[in-house]
Amino acid sequence: MPLLADAPPRPAIVQDPIPFGARRVGEMRAYTVRHYGLHRARLVAPKVIVEHLTANTSFSATFNTFAPDVADSELGELPGTCSHFVIDQQGTIHQLVPLRWMCRHTVGLNWTAIGIEHVGTSEAAVLGNRRMLRASLSLTRWLQGRYGILTRDVIGHNESLTSPYHHERVARLRSQTHADFPRRFMLVYRRDLAQGP
Template sequence: MAVAMPPIVHDPIPFGPQRVAETRAYAVRHYGLQRARLVAPRVIVEHMTENSSFRATFNTFAPDVADPELHELPATCSHFVIDQSGTIHQLVSLKWICRHTVGLNYTAIGIEHVGFSEDGVLGNRRMLRASLRLTRWLQSRFHIATRNVIGHNESLNSPYHHEDVARLRTQTHGDWPHRFMVRYRADL
Protein backbone atom coordinates (compact mmCIF):
# COMPACT_ATOMS: atom_id res chain seq x y z
CA MET A 1 0.00 0.00 0.00
CA ALA A 2 1.33 3.43 -0.96
CA VAL A 3 2.01 5.89 1.83
CA ALA A 4 1.20 9.58 1.31
CA MET A 5 4.10 11.97 1.09
CA PRO A 6 4.32 14.19 4.18
CA PRO A 7 4.61 17.97 3.86
CA ILE A 8 8.20 18.79 2.87
CA VAL A 9 9.81 22.23 2.67
CA HIS A 10 12.41 22.40 -0.08
CA ASP A 11 15.54 24.17 1.19
CA PRO A 12 18.20 22.97 -1.24
CA ILE A 13 21.87 23.34 -0.50
CA PRO A 14 24.10 24.15 -3.49
CA PHE A 15 24.60 20.93 -5.45
CA GLY A 16 25.94 22.11 -8.78
CA PRO A 17 28.21 20.50 -11.37
CA GLN A 18 31.34 20.70 -9.20
CA ARG A 19 29.69 18.97 -6.24
CA VAL A 20 28.20 16.36 -8.57
CA ALA A 21 31.68 15.69 -10.04
CA GLU A 22 33.16 15.44 -6.53
CA THR A 23 30.38 13.03 -5.54
CA ARG A 24 31.12 10.86 -8.56
CA ALA A 25 34.83 10.82 -7.67
CA TYR A 26 33.90 9.94 -4.07
CA ALA A 27 31.73 7.03 -5.30
CA VAL A 28 34.61 5.74 -7.43
CA ARG A 29 37.07 5.88 -4.47
CA HIS A 30 34.77 4.42 -1.85
CA TYR A 31 32.45 2.08 -3.76
CA GLY A 32 33.97 1.49 -7.19
CA LEU A 33 30.91 3.11 -8.78
CA GLN A 34 31.08 5.51 -11.71
CA ARG A 35 28.12 7.65 -10.66
CA ALA A 36 26.91 10.44 -8.42
CA ARG A 37 23.32 9.28 -8.60
CA LEU A 38 21.54 7.48 -5.78
CA VAL A 39 20.14 4.42 -7.54
CA ALA A 40 17.53 2.17 -5.88
CA PRO A 41 18.31 3.11 -2.26
CA ARG A 42 18.02 0.19 0.17
CA VAL A 43 18.78 1.86 3.53
CA ILE A 44 17.49 4.85 5.49
CA VAL A 45 19.93 6.20 8.10
CA GLU A 46 18.68 8.25 11.03
CA HIS A 47 21.07 10.90 12.42
CA MET A 48 21.33 13.58 15.12
CA THR A 49 22.64 17.02 14.13
CA GLU A 50 24.40 17.77 17.43
CA ASN A 51 23.21 21.38 17.18
CA SER A 52 20.05 23.27 18.08
CA SER A 53 18.65 24.61 14.81
CA PHE A 54 17.81 23.88 11.22
CA ARG A 55 19.78 26.98 10.17
CA ALA A 56 22.96 25.70 11.87
CA THR A 57 22.51 22.36 10.10
CA PHE A 58 21.92 24.02 6.74
CA ASN A 59 25.02 26.16 7.27
CA THR A 60 27.06 23.03 8.00
CA PHE A 61 26.01 21.23 4.81
CA ALA A 62 25.74 24.10 2.31
CA PRO A 63 29.43 25.01 1.87
CA ASP A 64 31.24 22.52 -0.33
CA VAL A 65 34.39 22.27 1.76
CA ALA A 66 36.36 19.27 2.95
CA ASP A 67 34.85 17.92 6.15
CA PRO A 68 36.85 18.29 9.39
CA GLU A 69 36.70 14.58 10.24
CA LEU A 70 37.78 12.79 7.04
CA HIS A 71 39.08 15.80 5.06
CA GLU A 72 37.33 14.79 1.85
CA LEU A 73 35.18 16.35 -0.82
CA PRO A 74 32.37 16.66 -1.50
CA ALA A 75 31.20 18.15 1.77
CA THR A 76 28.97 16.11 4.02
CA CYS A 77 25.22 16.42 3.57
CA SER A 78 21.93 14.74 4.25
CA HIS A 79 18.83 14.49 2.13
CA PHE A 80 16.44 15.62 4.88
CA VAL A 81 16.49 17.54 8.15
CA ILE A 82 13.65 17.47 10.66
CA ASP A 83 13.60 20.47 12.97
CA GLN A 84 12.21 20.54 16.50
CA SER A 85 8.86 21.92 15.32
CA GLY A 86 8.40 18.82 13.15
CA THR A 87 9.06 20.61 9.86
CA ILE A 88 10.70 18.36 7.27
CA HIS A 89 13.30 20.16 5.14
CA GLN A 90 14.71 18.57 2.00
CA LEU A 91 18.26 19.72 1.34
CA VAL A 92 19.27 17.41 -1.51
CA SER A 93 17.32 15.70 -4.26
CA LEU A 94 16.91 11.96 -3.85
CA LYS A 95 18.63 11.54 -7.21
CA TRP A 96 22.04 12.36 -5.64
CA ILE A 97 24.32 10.49 -3.27
CA CYS A 98 24.92 12.41 -0.03
CA ARG A 99 27.89 11.88 2.30
CA HIS A 100 26.27 11.07 5.64
CA THR A 101 27.28 7.49 6.50
CA VAL A 102 30.61 5.92 5.55
CA GLY A 103 30.06 2.59 3.80
CA LEU A 104 26.41 3.23 2.93
CA ASN A 105 26.22 6.53 1.06
CA TYR A 106 25.89 4.74 -2.29
CA THR A 107 22.57 3.18 -1.22
CA ALA A 108 21.30 5.22 1.73
CA ILE A 109 18.97 8.14 2.31
CA GLY A 110 20.05 10.35 5.21
CA ILE A 111 17.65 11.95 7.68
CA GLU A 112 19.01 14.40 10.27
CA HIS A 113 17.09 15.27 13.45
CA VAL A 114 17.88 18.68 14.96
CA GLY A 115 19.08 18.25 18.52
CA PHE A 116 21.54 16.60 20.82
CA SER A 117 19.83 13.39 21.95
CA GLU A 118 17.67 10.60 20.65
CA ASP A 119 15.50 10.99 23.78
CA GLY A 120 14.86 14.55 22.63
CA VAL A 121 13.45 13.24 19.34
CA LEU A 122 11.52 10.36 20.86
CA GLY A 123 10.05 12.71 23.46
CA ASN A 124 9.04 15.43 20.98
CA ARG A 125 5.71 14.31 19.51
CA ARG A 126 5.77 16.66 16.52
CA MET A 127 9.34 15.80 15.60
CA LEU A 128 8.84 12.06 16.05
CA ARG A 129 5.58 12.08 14.09
CA ALA A 130 7.25 13.93 11.21
CA SER A 131 10.23 11.56 11.28
CA LEU A 132 8.04 8.48 11.20
CA ARG A 133 5.85 9.89 8.41
CA LEU A 134 8.91 10.73 6.30
CA THR A 135 10.56 7.39 6.94
CA ARG A 136 7.36 5.45 6.15
CA TRP A 137 6.90 7.39 2.92
CA LEU A 138 10.50 6.72 1.86
CA GLN A 139 10.12 3.04 2.76
CA SER A 140 6.98 2.83 0.63
CA ARG A 141 8.45 4.74 -2.28
CA PHE A 142 11.68 2.72 -2.45
CA HIS A 143 10.50 -0.61 -0.96
CA ILE A 144 12.89 -0.37 2.00
CA ALA A 145 12.33 -2.95 4.74
CA THR A 146 12.03 -1.72 8.33
CA ARG A 147 15.12 -3.76 9.27
CA ASN A 148 17.04 -1.48 6.87
CA VAL A 149 15.95 1.68 8.68
CA ILE A 150 19.00 2.09 10.89
CA GLY A 151 20.69 4.49 13.23
CA HIS A 152 24.06 5.85 12.19
CA ASN A 153 25.65 3.81 14.99
CA GLU A 154 24.27 0.62 13.41
CA SER A 155 25.90 1.24 10.01
CA LEU A 156 28.62 -1.40 10.34
CA ASN A 157 25.97 -4.10 10.87
CA SER A 158 24.06 -3.31 7.68
CA PRO A 159 24.24 -6.04 5.02
CA TYR A 160 24.65 -3.19 2.52
CA HIS A 161 27.77 -1.77 4.19
CA HIS A 162 30.63 -1.60 1.71
CA GLU A 163 33.78 0.52 1.92
CA ASP A 164 36.79 0.30 -0.39
CA VAL A 165 38.97 2.66 1.67
CA ALA A 166 40.60 0.35 4.21
CA ARG A 167 41.12 2.95 6.96
CA LEU A 168 37.37 3.71 6.96
CA ARG A 169 35.94 0.18 6.99
CA THR A 170 35.13 0.36 10.72
CA GLN A 171 34.25 4.07 10.87
CA THR A 172 30.86 5.00 12.32
CA HIS A 173 29.30 7.52 14.74
CA GLY A 174 27.48 7.21 18.04
CA ASP A 175 24.12 8.68 17.06
CA TRP A 176 20.98 6.54 17.08
CA PRO A 177 22.46 3.40 18.68
CA HIS A 178 20.54 0.13 18.66
CA ARG A 179 18.65 0.68 21.95
CA PHE A 180 16.94 3.79 20.50
CA MET A 181 16.40 2.25 17.07
CA VAL A 182 14.57 -0.73 18.57
CA ARG A 183 11.89 1.69 19.77
CA TYR A 184 11.96 3.76 16.59
CA ARG A 185 11.52 0.69 14.36
CA ALA A 186 8.69 -0.55 16.62
CA ASP A 187 6.96 2.81 16.12
CA LEU A 188 7.26 2.42 12.35
Protein backbone atom coordinates in the same frame (compact mmCIF):
# COMPACT_ATOMS: atom_id res chain seq x y z
CA MET B 1 10.77 4.95 -9.43
CA PRO B 2 6.96 4.77 -9.18
CA LEU B 3 5.28 4.63 -5.80
CA LEU B 4 4.23 1.20 -4.58
CA ALA B 5 0.46 0.65 -4.67
CA ASP B 6 0.07 0.74 -0.88
CA ALA B 7 2.64 3.45 -0.23
CA PRO B 8 1.94 5.86 2.64
CA PRO B 9 1.10 9.44 1.63
CA ARG B 10 3.86 11.95 1.04
CA PRO B 11 4.24 14.21 4.08
CA ALA B 12 4.56 17.98 3.80
CA ILE B 13 8.15 18.74 2.80
CA VAL B 14 9.72 22.19 2.62
CA GLN B 15 12.29 22.56 -0.14
CA ASP B 16 15.47 24.16 1.27
CA PRO B 17 18.13 23.05 -1.22
CA ILE B 18 21.81 23.39 -0.48
CA PRO B 19 24.09 24.17 -3.44
CA PHE B 20 24.51 20.90 -5.34
CA GLY B 21 25.77 21.93 -8.75
CA ALA B 22 28.00 20.32 -11.35
CA ARG B 23 31.17 20.60 -9.24
CA ARG B 24 29.64 18.90 -6.22
CA VAL B 25 28.08 16.21 -8.40
CA GLY B 26 31.49 15.58 -9.98
CA GLU B 27 33.10 15.35 -6.54
CA MET B 28 30.41 12.90 -5.46
CA ARG B 29 31.11 10.77 -8.52
CA ALA B 30 34.84 10.77 -7.74
CA TYR B 31 34.05 9.86 -4.12
CA THR B 32 31.96 6.86 -5.19
CA VAL B 33 34.73 5.63 -7.47
CA ARG B 34 37.22 5.72 -4.56
CA HIS B 35 34.94 4.29 -1.90
CA TYR B 36 32.57 1.95 -3.75
CA GLY B 37 34.03 1.32 -7.20
CA LEU B 38 30.95 2.94 -8.76
CA HIS B 39 31.13 5.52 -11.54
CA ARG B 40 28.06 7.59 -10.72
CA ALA B 41 26.74 10.24 -8.35
CA ARG B 42 23.13 9.17 -8.74
CA LEU B 43 21.34 7.39 -5.91
CA VAL B 44 19.85 4.37 -7.63
CA ALA B 45 17.18 2.20 -5.92
CA PRO B 46 18.24 3.01 -2.33
CA LYS B 47 18.03 0.10 0.13
CA VAL B 48 18.74 1.85 3.46
CA ILE B 49 17.49 4.85 5.42
CA VAL B 50 19.92 6.21 8.02
CA GLU B 51 18.61 8.26 10.94
CA HIS B 52 21.02 10.88 12.30
CA LEU B 53 21.26 13.40 15.14
CA THR B 54 22.62 16.88 14.38
CA ALA B 55 24.14 17.52 17.84
CA ASN B 56 22.91 21.13 17.63
CA THR B 57 19.63 22.88 18.29
CA SER B 58 18.71 24.69 15.08
CA PHE B 59 17.89 23.99 11.47
CA SER B 60 19.91 27.02 10.37
CA ALA B 61 23.06 25.69 12.03
CA THR B 62 22.53 22.35 10.30
CA PHE B 63 21.90 23.99 6.92
CA ASN B 64 25.04 26.10 7.33
CA THR B 65 27.07 22.96 8.06
CA PHE B 66 25.92 21.18 4.91
CA ALA B 67 25.65 24.05 2.42
CA PRO B 68 29.37 24.83 1.94
CA ASP B 69 31.11 22.39 -0.36
CA VAL B 70 34.29 22.14 1.70
CA ALA B 71 36.30 19.16 2.90
CA ASP B 72 34.94 17.94 6.23
CA SER B 73 37.11 18.26 9.34
CA GLU B 74 36.80 14.58 10.27
CA LEU B 75 37.87 12.81 7.06
CA GLY B 76 39.10 15.70 4.93
CA GLU B 77 37.25 14.69 1.78
CA LEU B 78 35.08 16.27 -0.86
CA PRO B 79 32.26 16.74 -1.52
CA GLY B 80 31.12 18.33 1.71
CA THR B 81 28.94 16.29 4.02
CA CYS B 82 25.19 16.54 3.64
CA SER B 83 21.89 14.82 4.24
CA HIS B 84 18.82 14.51 2.07
CA PHE B 85 16.43 15.65 4.80
CA VAL B 86 16.50 17.55 8.08
CA ILE B 87 13.64 17.50 10.59
CA ASP B 88 13.60 20.50 12.90
CA GLN B 89 12.31 20.65 16.47
CA GLN B 90 8.92 21.98 15.34
CA GLY B 91 8.45 18.88 13.17
CA THR B 92 9.05 20.60 9.82
CA ILE B 93 10.67 18.37 7.22
CA HIS B 94 13.26 20.18 5.10
CA GLN B 95 14.65 18.62 1.94
CA LEU B 96 18.21 19.73 1.24
CA VAL B 97 19.22 17.43 -1.61
CA PRO B 98 17.15 15.78 -4.36
CA LEU B 99 16.81 12.02 -3.98
CA ARG B 100 18.44 11.51 -7.36
CA TRP B 101 21.86 12.35 -5.81
CA MET B 102 23.96 10.54 -3.25
CA CYS B 103 24.90 12.46 -0.10
CA ARG B 104 27.91 12.01 2.14
CA HIS B 105 26.29 11.16 5.46
CA THR B 106 27.31 7.58 6.35
CA VAL B 107 30.63 5.98 5.45
CA GLY B 108 30.10 2.64 3.72
CA LEU B 109 26.44 3.30 2.88
CA ASN B 110 26.31 6.56 0.93
CA TRP B 111 25.99 4.56 -2.30
CA THR B 112 22.58 3.18 -1.28
CA ALA B 113 21.29 5.19 1.70
CA ILE B 114 18.96 8.13 2.23
CA GLY B 115 20.05 10.36 5.13
CA ILE B 116 17.62 11.97 7.60
CA GLU B 117 18.98 14.38 10.22
CA HIS B 118 17.05 15.26 13.38
CA VAL B 119 17.82 18.60 14.99
CA GLY B 120 18.72 17.93 18.60
CA THR B 121 21.39 17.03 21.10
CA SER B 122 20.05 13.67 22.28
CA GLU B 123 18.11 10.76 20.87
CA ALA B 124 15.83 10.77 23.90
CA ALA B 125 14.85 14.37 23.17
CA VAL B 126 14.04 13.49 19.55
CA LEU B 127 11.96 10.46 20.51
CA GLY B 128 10.24 12.52 23.22
CA ASN B 129 9.30 15.36 20.85
CA ARG B 130 5.92 14.32 19.46
CA ARG B 131 5.92 16.67 16.47
CA MET B 132 9.45 15.71 15.47
CA LEU B 133 8.90 12.00 15.93
CA ARG B 134 5.59 12.07 14.05
CA ALA B 135 7.26 13.89 11.13
CA SER B 136 10.22 11.52 11.17
CA LEU B 137 8.05 8.40 11.12
CA SER B 138 5.85 9.87 8.40
CA LEU B 139 8.83 10.73 6.19
CA THR B 140 10.51 7.39 6.78
CA ARG B 141 7.34 5.43 6.02
CA TRP B 142 6.82 7.41 2.81
CA LEU B 143 10.40 6.72 1.71
CA GLN B 144 9.99 3.04 2.58
CA GLY B 145 6.88 2.86 0.44
CA ARG B 146 8.45 4.76 -2.42
CA TYR B 147 11.56 2.56 -2.60
CA GLY B 148 10.47 -0.70 -0.97
CA ILE B 149 12.88 -0.30 1.96
CA LEU B 150 12.39 -2.83 4.75
CA THR B 151 12.00 -1.68 8.36
CA ARG B 152 15.10 -3.69 9.33
CA ASP B 153 17.04 -1.49 6.88
CA VAL B 154 15.96 1.71 8.65
CA ILE B 155 18.99 2.13 10.87
CA GLY B 156 20.71 4.59 13.15
CA HIS B 157 24.10 5.92 12.12
CA ASN B 158 25.69 3.90 14.92
CA GLU B 159 24.33 0.70 13.33
CA SER B 160 25.97 1.32 9.96
CA LEU B 161 28.66 -1.35 10.32
CA THR B 162 26.06 -4.08 10.84
CA SER B 163 24.10 -3.28 7.68
CA PRO B 164 24.36 -6.00 5.02
CA TYR B 165 24.69 -3.17 2.49
CA HIS B 166 27.81 -1.69 4.13
CA HIS B 167 30.66 -1.59 1.66
CA GLU B 168 33.87 0.43 1.92
CA ARG B 169 36.95 0.09 -0.30
CA VAL B 170 39.18 2.40 1.78
CA ALA B 171 40.72 0.14 4.44
CA ARG B 172 41.15 2.81 7.13
CA LEU B 173 37.42 3.60 7.00
CA ARG B 174 35.99 0.09 7.12
CA SER B 175 35.22 0.35 10.84
CA GLN B 176 34.33 4.07 10.85
CA THR B 177 30.92 5.05 12.23
CA HIS B 178 29.32 7.59 14.58
CA ALA B 179 27.60 7.29 17.95
CA ASP B 180 24.22 8.78 17.02
CA PHE B 181 21.06 6.66 17.12
CA PRO B 182 22.51 3.43 18.54
CA ARG B 183 20.50 0.20 18.59
CA ARG B 184 18.72 0.82 21.92
CA PHE B 185 17.04 3.92 20.49
CA MET B 186 16.46 2.38 17.08
CA LEU B 187 14.64 -0.58 18.63
CA VAL B 188 12.08 1.91 19.91
CA TYR B 189 12.04 3.83 16.61
CA ARG B 190 11.58 0.69 14.49
CA ARG B 191 8.83 -0.54 16.81
CA ASP B 192 6.96 2.74 16.33
CA LEU B 193 7.64 2.60 12.59
CA ALA B 194 6.18 -0.90 12.30
CA GLN B 195 3.01 0.09 14.19
CA GLY B 196 1.95 2.37 11.37
CA PRO B 197 0.32 5.80 11.48
